[in-house]
Amino acid sequence: MIKGNQGTEERIFEAAKNVFVKKGLNNSRMQEIAQEAGMNKALLHYYYRSKEKLFQAVFNSVMKRVIPPIAEMLEKEIPLFEKIEFIVDRYINSLISNPQIPVFFIQEIQRNPQQIVEIIKKYGIKPEVFFQQIENEIKAGNIIDIQPQQLIVNLLSLCVFPFAARPVVQGMIFENDKKKYDQFLFERKKEVSKFIINSIRKK
Amino acid sequence: MIKGNQGTEERIFEAAKNVFVKKGLNNSRMQEIAQEAGMNKALLHYYYRSKEKLFQAVFNSVMKRVIPPIAEMLEKEIPLFEKIEFIVDRYINSLISNPQIPVFFIQEIQRNPQQIVEIIKKYGIKPEVFFQQIENEIKAGNIIDIQPQQLIVNLLSLCVFPFAARPVVQGMIFENDKKKYDQFLFERKKEVSKFIINSIRKK
DNA sequence: GTCTATATTGTGATAGAC
């Protein structure tokens, strides 16, 4: 349960975030959120009017915290290999701290695909800078020929998938051992950037 | 709508599969399935008793069709690089034919994480054969030193993620252009195995 | 087996006392 020292509205918000992020919109009950916040469910409506509005508040807040760092990293002006190491390390680290975000995001986008367009517009994600950097490195002969789009999707896949599919992977290849899987994720920070750089570096 | 030449039970089942796979359990309505099957919703209960049971029938059927081919490919006795090309090509191809499966699977596992254990037991997925093969290649000095678990998760990530996160990726780096993204996925069959083999091959 | 009509239940939302 959420601790009681904050204001009521904040307590509701924190409780809603916990529940929504874990279960998604449709598997979450207002009753459950109220209980998590240590109050009656009528109060949720008093402060947020409807379940949908409460959810939107949570979703927007999570996006606001999650998207800008990524957008920023993509535009950072440092050498490519350094940048890959930097992004992978930071990104996996932040996913270790917030492991449910990928599923939360995938589910919500599935439910309401429209909003992805708004999110991109709102936070001004521009992968073009990163694309350009990759193309420059190819022309300079420093890395092998690869479509920038393929490379960036590879990077995202390698970072995010192990969190989105955790129960499956943990069950399939780690005998459902939570600690082993945590260790695996921790090591992955180095492994993934090694894997990528190994693949695109000319030897 | 489902065509009417099959038996009623099969019509229901096909309709339910269409709806459930697209929307997941909680966003699907019995009414909608009935409509899709061209009949009254009372019939769904007559044949399948409850929504939950109908869903389980669909889920089990999908798993039965999706899991064994993967399990089999992992144990196939062919050289490692060939095997990687084979798995990636076949796997991405099957995802192109059934693009909603990853999200369907992730959502359901999230809702009911218990069952993953049963599925693994039921279909006898054994990655050990593949692990052993990788370790042998490392000892023989044919590929670089890498944890087999990391490699296999890399392979799965690179294949599955672009389907699970399609709306996001399509929006972020393909200006929401469906055709471009389909083309991208098609090319990926070759790109992914090249990417992996490039990374682990000793040069 | 298939339908219409109805019962039952779960849950989001509101009214009104305090």
Next chain:
DNA sequence: GTCTATCACAATATAGAC
């Protein structure tokens, strides 16, 4: 602002005619 009690509605499930 916070609570209890209640409403309203949607969706699953069943009864019963044919």
